Amino acid sequence: MKLFARDSLRWKLVWQLLAFQAGIIVLLALVLTALIIRSDIGGMLADPQAIDLVSHAVERNQEGSLVLMTTPELAQLRAKAPGLWFILRSESGEILQDGPVPDIYSILSTHLDRISFVDIRDKASPYVLSAAGRTTESTAGTLDVMVGGVPLIEASFAVLFLSNLLLFLVLVLVALIAVIALPWIVGRAFKELSAVAGDAERINIDRRGARLAHAGVPLEVRPLVHAINDALERLDRGYERHRRFILDAAHELRTPISILQTRIEAMPTGTTQTRLCADAGRIAALAEQLLDLQRIDRNDETFSRVDLVVLCERVAADLAPLSIASGYQLALDTDDRPVFVMGSAGALERCVINLVQNAIEHGGQRGDIIIRVGPGGVIEVSDDGPGVPLAEREQIFEPFYRLHPRERGAGLGLNLVKEVMSRHGGHVTVLDSLAAGACFRLTMPAC
Template structure:
C-alpha cells in the first residue's frame, strides 16, 4: 500500500512538473487565445430583469487592469445584449452578421502559431448559451492551466495508474518474496543459533546482492566468536587438568594428618578445589552431551552422590536424609553431568546450611530432585541471580560461584530447570525439574543418618 501511495505521489509530482514547465517556458500561455473569453464566460450572469450582466470576479478585475482597452459584445438567444469597450473598426461589419456565425477566429495572420486578434464563439455559461465576440489580449491563468493539464492528464494517466496499482498490489509481493527467499532462510537459521551451537553459518545462497555483504559480515563475526570460544574452552580444560595433580597430592598429604578440626577444615578446602576443578571440566564437556543422552535413574544416581558426600556432610555437623517415592524416576540425560549437578547442590547445602540441622535430598514422582537445608535460606531478590556465573550471596563466602551456574546449564541442556524456593524448615530448597519422568517399580530408599 505504501508503494501505491508513493507511485500516486510521483504521478502527481509529474503533472505538477509538466504544469510548471509549461508555465515557466510560456509554451502554452503565450499561444493560448481563449484567455479573455474564459474570463468573460465565467463572469456572465443574469440580472433581476433577466438581462445579461457580469459578476465582479477576481479574474475579471485582473483582466481589466491588464487590458485597459478591453472590449466585448455578448448576446443570448433571447436577444439580450451586453457590450463594453469599442469594437475595433475592422470587426464592426461582423457585428451585424453574428446571427450567421457559430464561431470564428478573426485576424489578418490566421494560422501557424499566431494568436488571432479576435474570437466569436457560442459558449455555455451560468446564464445559458451566450455568444461572445471579444479580443484575445488575456492570458491563461495558472489555475486554468493546472485544471486543464490535470483533466487532460487524468484521462491518460488514470488507466495507467490503475494498471500500476494492480501490478503493485499483486505482482510486487510475489517478486519481493521471490527475491528475498534466501534472506528468509538466513533469518530462520539465525533464530536457531544458540550458545551451545558453534560452527553455524547463515546461508548466503539466493540472498539479494545488496544484503550479501551484511550476511557475510555476520558469518565472519560468528566465526570469530567460535574461535574465541574455542580458545577459552581450551584454556579452561588445560587449567583444570593442570590443577588435578596438585590437588590429588594435597588430598594425600591431608589424609596423613592426625584427626582433628584442622584436618576437617583442610579436607573441606581440598574438596572444594576438587569440585571446582570438576566444574571447569564439566563446562568444557557440556556441549557434547546432548547427542549421547541415555536413560538415567535419578533414584540410583542420588544414592551414589549421597554416599560420596555424606562423610563430608557428617564431618561439617549435618544429618543427611534421603527420601524417594516408590518407583524409580528415569529421565533421558547424561549421567555424569547429572551426578555433578546433584553433587553441586549438596555441596552448596553443606557450605551454606549453617553447619547444623539436616540436609534432605528428595526424589519426587513428578521428575524433580530437591536438596533442602535448614540454614538462613535465600532472599527472594537473589533467587534468580544465584544461578549467574561467579555470583555469591556472601562475598566472603567459600566457593567460586560456578556451582549453581553449572547446574543451571546442565538443566538447560536437559530441557529442565532449576529453581530456588523455601525449604520445609525455613532454609533453602533447590529444586531440579525434568520434563519427562517415566516410573519403574523399585524398593523404597532408607534414610541416611550420621554414624
C-alpha cells in the same frame, strides 16, 4: 507495527520520493509559466461554454425545423455579451444563425460540418473575430456550432491554466503511485530481509556455525549481511578458543588437585586438616564444574534408564567425608524402592553433587544435609542454613551469580543444574525446608 512509523525505511523512501517528484513538477510548472509569459501567444479566446448554452437553446418545431428558444441561460448570456452571434448546422444541412455574424464567418456556414473543433484568436482589439467552434449533441440532434461576440479569455491565461492543471493531475497520479505502489514494491524487495532477521533470531550459543543467508537479499544490504556473518565467524573462533582453554585448564587441574587432596588426607587429623580438606574439595568441585560446562556444551551424552535411589546413595557415600569435615551430618532419605528416569547417569549425578556441595558451602557449617528421593522422579536436597531470599530464587540459577559477592565459589553449580534439568525435560525449584533452610527440588519425568 505502526502504519507510518517514524523510523520506517519504507515510508522514508515514499516521502522522499514524493517530495522529490513534487519539487520537479513544481519546478517544471514555474519554468512553463515563465515560458508562456515570455512567449508571444497573444490574442483573446472566445469562451467555449457559450457553445453549450446555444446548442441547448435549439429545438425542433412541429414541422421539424430548427428553432431558437430563449432559455434563461441564453438570455443571461446575451445580457452579458450583447454582440453574441452564432452559426449552427445540423447533420441534414440545415443552417441557423443569429446575431451580427462577421462576413468572414458567413462563408463558413455551408462548410461547418467539416469543422469539428476550432478556436480562433483575434489579436486586435475589440477582438470581434475571436470565435470558437465545436460539434455537440442536443435535443435537436448533432449540431456543428460556431459562436463569437462572447466573453473572452486571454490565450496566455488559458494555456497557463490548462498546462498547470495537467501538471497538477500528473502530480496527483505520481503521488498515488508513490503512496500505493512504492510500499508494495519496497515490501517485496525487503521480503528476504524478514527471512534473514528470522535466521538471526534463531542464532544462539547452541547453534554456533549458523550464518545469515544472503541469497535474494538486496545488493545494498548484502555488505551488512556479510559483516554480520564475519562477526559471527570471529565470535565462533573466539568461543572455541575460550572453550578449549577452559577444558584444558580443568583437565590439567584435576591431577594436582588429586595429589593435594591425598596429601591433605595424610596429614594429622585436626582443625587445619579439616579446613584444607574443605578448601581442596571446593577447588576440585570448581574444576569439575568447568568440565561440566564443556560436557553440556557438547551435548553428546546418551540417555539410559537411571535408578535415582542408587545414584543418590553413591553421591551420599562420596560426599559424606567432606560434609562431616565441614561440620554437617549428611543423610539419605529413601524408601529403598527404585525410582527410574530416562537420562544421563553422569549428568544427573553431577547435579546432585552440585546441590550437596552448594549446601555445604551455604549451610552455615552446622545441622543436617538431607538427600530425599521421592516417587515420580523427584530429588530434594535440603539444609539447615539461612535459606534463599524469595526475591533471588530465580537469579541464583544464572551463571556466575552469587548471593554475596565475597562468598567463595564461582557461581556455576546451580546454573549447571538448571541446564542439565532442561536437557532432561525437567526443572529445578527452590523451596523452604522444614528446618527453615533451603530445599532444592529436582523434578524429572519418571519411566
